[in-house]
Amino acid sequence: MSNTACYHCGEIVPDNTNIQAVIDHEDREFCCIGCQAVAITISGAGLENYYQFRTKNAVQATDNRELQEKYALYDDESVQQKFCSYQDNVASATLLVKGITCAACVWLIEKHLEKLQGLVDVRVNLTTHRVTVSWDTTQLKLSEIFFAIDAIGYNAEPWKANRVAQEQQKESHTALVRLGIAGIGMMQVMMMANALYFGYYTGIDESYEAFIRWASLFLSTPVVLYSAFPFFNAAFRDLKTKHLTMDVPVSIAIALAYSASIWATFQGGGEVYFDSVCMFTFFLLLGRYFEMKVRHQNSQATNDLIGLMPNSTLVYTDGEYLITPTEQIKVGDQILVKSGHTIPSDGRVIEGSADIDESALTGEYLPVNKKEGDSVMGGTVCLDHPIVIEITTVGHQNTLNLVVELINQAESSKPRIARIADTIASRFVAAVLITAVSVWSAWMFIDPDKAFWIALSVLVVTCPCALSLATPTAITAATSSLKRSGLIITSTHVLETLPTTTDVLFDKTGTLTKGKLSIAETKLTSQLSEQEALNLAAQLEGSSEHPIARAFPKTQQLAQDVEITAGGGLSGTVNGEQYHIGHSQFIGNKTGLGDITLPDHNHWVVLSNSSKVLAFFKVEDTKRSDAEHAISSLKAQNLGVHMLTGDRSHSAQLMAKELGIENVHSGLTPEGKLEQLAHLHKNGHKTLMIGDGINDIPVLASAGVSIAMNEATDLAKTKSDMILMNGQLGAINKAFEIARQCRRVIKQNLGWSLLYNLIALPLAATGFIPPWAAAIGMSASSLVVVINALRLKKI
Amino acid sequence: MDSILFLIPVSIIFLTIAVITLVWNIKSGQFDDMETPAHKILFDDDEDLLPDDAKPQKKTEQPSDK
Numbered sequence: 078m079s080n081t082a083c084y085h086c087g088e089i090v091p092d093n094t095n096i097q098a099v100i101d102h103e104d105r106e107f108c109c110i111g112c113q114a115v116a117i118t119i120s121g122a123g124l125e126n127y128y129q130f131r132t133k134n135a136v137q138a139t140d141n142r143e144l145q146e147k148y149a150l151y152d153d154e155s156v157q158q159k160f161c162s163y164q165d166n167v168a169s170a171t172l173l174v175k176g177i178t179c180a181a182c183v184w185l186i187e188k189h190l191e192k193l194q195g196l197v198d199v200r201v202n203l204t205t206h207r208v209t210v211s212w213d214t215t216q217l218k219l220s221e222i223f224f225a226i227d228a229i230g231y232n233a234e235p236w237k238a239n240r241v242a243q244e245q246q247k248e249s250h251t252a253l254v255r256l257g258i259a260g261i262g263m264m265q266v267m268m269m270a271n272a273l274y275f276g277y278y279t280g281i282d283e284s285y286e287a288f289i290r291w292a293s294l295f296l297s298t299p300v301v302l303y304s305a306f307p308f309f310n311a312a313f314r315d316l317k318t319k320h321l322t323m324d325v326p327v328s329i330a331i332a333l334a335y336s337a338s339i340w341a342t343f344q345g346g347g348e349v350y351f352d353s354v355c356m357f358t359f360f361l362l363l364g365r366y367f368e369m370k371v372r373h374q375n376s377q378a379t380n381d382l383i384g385l386m387p388n389s390t391l392v393y394t395d396g397e398y399l400i401t402p403t404e405q406i407k408v409g410d411q412i413l414v415k416s417g418h419t420i421p422s423d424g425r426v427i428e429g430s431a432d433i434d435e436s437a438l439t440g441e442y443l444p445v446n447k448k449e450g451d452s453v454m455g456g457t458v459c460l461d462h463p464i465v466i467e468i469t470t471v472g473h474q475n476t477l478n479l480v481v482e483l484i485n486q487a488e489s490s491k492p493r494i495a496r497i498a499d500t501i502a503s504r505f506v507a508a509v510l511i512t513a514v515s516v517w518s519a520w521m522f523i524d525p526d527k528a529f530w531i532a533l534s535v536l537v538v539t540c541p542c543a544l545s546l547a548t549p550t551a552i553t554a555a556t557s558s559l560k561r562s563g564l565i566i567t568s569t570h571v572l573e574t575l576p577t578t579t580d581v582l583f584d585k586t587g588t589l590t591k592g593k594l595s596i597a598e599t600k601l602t603s604q605l606s607e608q609e610a611l612n613l614a615a616q617l618e619g620s621s622e623h624p625i626a627r628a629f630p631k632t633q634q635l636a637q638d639v640e641i642t643a644g645g646g647l648s649g650t651v652n653g654e655q656y657h658i659g660h661s662q663f664i665g666n667k668t669g670l671g672d673i674t675l676p677d678h679n680h681w682v683v684l685s686n687s688s689k690v691l692a693f694f695k696v697e698d699t700k701r702s703d704a705e706h707a708i709s710s711l712k713a714q715n716l717g718v719h720m721l722t723g724d725r726s727h728s729a730q731l732m733a734k735e736l737g738i739e740n741v742h743s744g745l746t747p748e749g750k751l752e753q754l755a756h757l758h759k760n761g762h763k764t765l766m767i768g769d770g771i772n773d774i775p776v777l778a779s780a781g782v783s784i785a786m787n788e789a790t791d792l793a794k795t796k797s798d799m800i801l802m803n804g805q806l807g808a809i810n811k812a813f814e815i816a817r818q819c820r821r822v823i824k825q826n827l828g829w830s831l832l833y834n835l836i837a838l839p840l841a842a843t844g845f846i847p848p849w850a851a852a853i854g855m856s857a858s859s860l861v862v863v864i865n866a867l868r869l870k871k872i
Numbered sequence: 873m874d875s876i877l878f879l880i881p882v883s884i885i886f887l888t889i890a891v892i893t894l895v896w897n898i899k900s901g902q903f904d905d906m907e908t909p910a911h912k913i914l915f916d917d918d919e920d921l922l923p924d925d926a927k928p929q930k931k932t933e934q935p936s937d938k
Contacts, residue, residue: 130915180911203908250898257894265887269880285876292880296887 087134131181446644547826
């Protein structure tokens with residue numbers, strides 16, 4: 078019965094799972110109770126069309142009832158005030174919804190929420206995954222909206238525009254206005270330029286010519302003064318820092334052509350270049366606009382703030398635990414952390430015992446058991462039992478914050494990026510200016526009347542339109558092609574630097590592996606068949622939320638009288654007989670067998686009845702299916718492959734061996750990882766780091782190029798140059814291929830535009846190029862560059 | 873030919889209106905989401921709006937099935 082895909086999320090339904098429901102007149106199989114519940118809700122609301130509309134599978138639903146308590150928190154007014162706005166009885170808020178995969182999700186969420194009594198408006202943005210809702214506070218509670226989103230398998234969090242996001246929106250709006258004005262201006266001025274070009278041949282009455290010139294001047298003024306303003310601004314800044322970039326020749330060309338045309342308009346002689354000026358500005362702004370869009374994807378993909386730290390904590394005050402904003406906790410506070418919650422700050426356990434997931438900070442994939450007196454780190458997750466913690470440090474002294482501080486240090490050691498276009502620009506500017514001046518001096522001897530106009534046409538003809546479009550167009554095309562293979566670029570230098578990479582560094586947990594445990598091997602020590610043993614284990618583990626428990630197949634039948642021992646295991650009765658599952662020590666105590674010898678040094682979970690051991694299960698973090706292939710093809714490209722992991726266990730070495738990675742550094746602290754990287758940089762290596770945890774962030778920030786996995790913490794994503802959305806490591810090879818192709822296209826484009834300039838320059842210098850020819854030449858060369866760049870989309 | 877002296881200023885007035893409209897469009901956020909509306913229009917979820925006799929067969933069967 079294996080290989081059936083879950084009707085909701087498309088994951089393969091594990092063996093021995095029998096979760097079904099009738100959806101759209103047919104029996105459907107599900108991988109877990111969570112997905113089943115979601116599908117039943119969707120179908121119950123009459124929205125089963127979702128399954129026909131969708132083009133991508135849904136995200137596997139989590140069956141986490143803990144959320145309900147968290148959601149109830151959002152009804153608290155002081156909490157709401159942080160992200161809601163009110164108008165009479167109607168409140169509105171923006172939520173960030175995780176799990177939106179395709180347009181059908183938008184439809185589903187909107188339709189489902191619209192059914193809520195008291196909902197005023199709901200709008201889902203497919204690109205940013207933000208949902209804007211407004212509701213009548215007298216009829217509907219915010220927590221109900223959260224529940225409704227949760228019920229159909231998504232996960233909502235309040236979203237508050239932070240400063241960066243607000244600035245980006247403003248920047249994007251301004252850029253669009255500038256682009257729009259330049260576009261409209263360009264079209265009009267071009268029409269008038271046509272009249273002038275025809276007049277050039279057929280003759281035109283001087284008064285009309287003057288009138289059309291005045292009109293062109295009027296129309297192109299906003300284009301130059303408003304739309305082209307960013308170029309002047311940047312050029313001015315670059316000149317002050319004595320650093321020549323593309324903005325300098327661009328500004329010189331625009332400013333000179335514009336002022337000379339004004340002069341010609343007033344004087345009534347010479348040539349006007351208003352059309353060239355407008356077209357030039359429009360094309361360049363278009364290139365910049367696309368580049369900006371790529372940059373902004375960053376914050377959209379990283380889902381902004383609200384990451385690791387919980388917004389509120391339960392603090393012990395006057396005999397009870399009160400909900401308190403996290404920022405207000407002090408050293409010495411006693412706080413209650415429930416299972417599944419994140420510990421807000423470093424502290425010491427003073428009551429209870431629980432398994433803590435520290436993988437984000439240390440990279441260790443197995444949870445660590447913490448008892449009374451043990452210290453715990455802020456940002457780690459309490460897994461099974463509620464514990465009381467006394468806070469020992471807050472703010473900057475937190476382990477988490479220390480890692481964050483490492484980042485600043487790491488960023489300063491990031492290798493400097495020389496952009497090809499800027500290197501060429503500085504030489505190009507000098508060459509053009511020298512040529513223009515010498516042409517002018519030469520014509521002063523030949524014909525002083527023509528000298529100025531010819532020198533100007535040299536500047537306009539050689540104006541680096543194609544040159545400055547060469548890079549942005551190639552990068553935009555390559556970015557969209559990378560996006561299709563699952564990689565989102567957040568900083569554009571990547572495509573230029575990736576081909577020079579010599580070494581690829583991988584983190585282990587969550588990067589080479591799925592960060593999810595599964596059963597790798599079963600050893601039987603009784604008459605039970607493998608199937609029966611797994612069944613028993615699954616029934617016991619079914620009541621636990623522990624990562625190890627999730628490795629076992631899911632069933633609807635659960636063991637009775639289940640008792641959970643933190644850091645040990647579970648006990649329960651199935652068909653009247655008592656069974657235990659867990660650590661060897663725990664089983665030893667329960668069965669009275671004392672020390673139990675495990676098959677080897679790996680992590681084994683033991684299943685027993687009340688007197689003897691029945692089976693051993695080897696639990697392992699599973700490799701990503703294409704890790705091996707990805708690594709072998711990276712090695713085939715002569716790249717050095719390394720593994721940097723915080724995991725101390727033997728499994729790191731084993732996995733490296735299986736994957737064929739020779740350079741393994743295990744048991745590394747974040748500082749240790751950074752040292753390894755610095756060592757490589759010192760020896761002249763160019764690095765690419767791929768990671769996901771908090772302990773990887775300093776290395777991600779410092780590596781030449783960095784890729785964060787989609788499951789990575791938000792901070793890791795913001796510090797990375799790329800985000801791997803689909804978790805397929807093969808995309809990295811694709812990225813290398815696309816980046817190489819992109820670099821080639823950039824070089825071709827630069828070559829072409831330089832060639833065009835070389836041909837046009839002597840013609841302009843000898844006075845053979847009238848304004849219309851200059852305009853045609855310029856747009857033709859820009860077009861060649863754009864079309865060449867579009868080839869990158871086909872990869 | 874004199875008409876051009878009149879037509880060009882008129883076109884400039886129209887242009888100004890176009891620019892003002894564009895700026896208003898952008899500021900009110902109509903260009904913020906370029907993807908969702910394109911997909912939305914493709915969903916056949918307008919069954920409620922159809923007259924009863926024009927509804928597809930499948931939909932009328934469904935309630936008896938539940």
